[in-house]
Amino acid sequence: MTDKTADRVALVTGGSGGIGRAVAERLAADGLAVAVHYAGNAARAEETAAAITRSGGRAVTVGGDVADEQAMAAAFDATEAAFGGIDVLVNTAGIMPLSPVATLDLADLDRTLRTNVRGAFVVSQLAAARLRPGGAIVNFSTSVTRTRFPSYGAYVASKAAVEGMTPILARELRGRDITVNAVAPGPTATPLFLKGKSEEEIDRIAAMNPAGRLGTPEEIAEAVAFLAGPGRWINGQTLFANGGMA
Numbered sequence: 265m266t267d268k269t270a271d272r273v274a275l276v277t278g279g280s281g282g283i284g285r286a287v288a289e290r291l292a293a294d295g296l297a298v299a300v301h302y303a304g305n306a307a308r309a310e311e312t313a314a315a316i317t318r319s320g321g322r323a324v325t326v327g328g329d330v331a332d333e334q335a336m337a338a339a340f341d342a343t344e345a346a347f348g349g350i351d352v353l354v355n356t357a358g359i360m361p362l363s364p365v366a367t368l369d370l371a372d373l374d375r376t377l378r379t380n381v382r383g384a385f386v387v388s389q390l391a392a393a394r395l396r397p398g399g400a401i402v403n404f405s406t407s408v409t410r411t412r413f414p415s416y417g418a419y420v421a422s423k424a425a426v427e428g429m430t431p432i433l434a435r436e437l438r439g440r441d442i443t444v445n446a447v448a449p450g451p452t453a454t455p456l457f458l459k460g461k462s463e464e465e466i467d468r469i470a471a472m473n474p475a476g477r478l479g480t481p482e483e484i485a486e487a488v489a490f491l492a493g494p495g496r497w498i499n500g501q502t503l504f505a506n507g508g509m510a
């Protein structure tokens with residue numbers, strides 16, 4: 265039997281982050297060549313690419329602000345130049361400033377919308393134009409769109425936009441054989457989740473799902489790998505990967 269993923273290529277935005285790294289490594293283990301994307305942290309992306317190469321996979325790094333269409337077009341160009349095309353775009357890049365709505369610094373709102381919403385649109389536009397048939401776009405939302413925790417107003421507004429846009433792009437790509445889905449993780453042990461939280465707060469949130477623990481980046485990568493590979497009949501959906509929390 266031939267390996268169906270042998271010539272497939274993925275670009276993972278936020279590959280320098282906790283979930284992005286796990287996604288890049290998981291897709292590489294599934295046989296895809298991977299472009300590991302970063303914004304400010306090139307060294308972390310290099311580490312991920314080196315780990316993939318050490319394990320016998322193929323990886324390059326590409327940089328750029330996800331909301332900057334020129335920088336991201338260059339990242340897509342570099343991925344295509346390295347591997348001949350792109351089949352899978354996973355957009356994990358994101359930020360999560362927390363504040364009650366009443367006192368939210370509007371500069372934080374702008375920054376959140378720019379990275380999480382404009383960024384998702386920029387990479388979705390590029391992916392829509394360039395992905396090969398049989399491809400997949402996987403966006404990132406959050407389970408907080410269901411749990412509705414206080415202080416997550418700006419973040420949830422940005423992720424609700426991603427959840428809203430995802431099925432529309434799926435329908436717009438009729439005839440292209442490209443699926444468009446979102447993964448909505450629950451609390452997952454990465455810098456984005458852990459930053460600024462006390463141990464008690466982390467334990468309290470971890471206890472909210474039936475397993476009573478945080479998710480791991482590898483468990484989120486499992487959901488992405490399914491949507492990026494065998495899950496062809498799943499299209500226009502948001503998959504909540506949270507251990508049953510919401």
Ligand SMILES: NC(=O)c1ccc[n+]([C@@H]2O[C@H](COP(=O)([O-])OP(=O)(O)OC[C@H]3O[C@@H](n4cnc5c(N)ncnc54)[C@H](OP(=O)(O)O)[C@@H]3O)[C@@H](O)[C@H]2O)c1
Pocket residue numbers: 277278279280281282283284301302303304305306328329330331355356357358359360379383404405406407448449450451452453454455456457
């Ligand atoms: N961890 C959780 O509990 C959790 C739960 C639900 C949803 N999520 C979602 O999962 C995704 C990944 O989160 P994570 O936990 O892996 O976060 P993380 O470890 O903080 O990583 C965030 C990534 O986003 C990149 N990034 C930030 N701003 C960017 C920009 N303007 N342009 C390009 N890249 C940018 C960062 O790049 P540099 O470091 O190179 O700057 C980094 O690679 C996010 O969309 C997040 O909202 C996470």
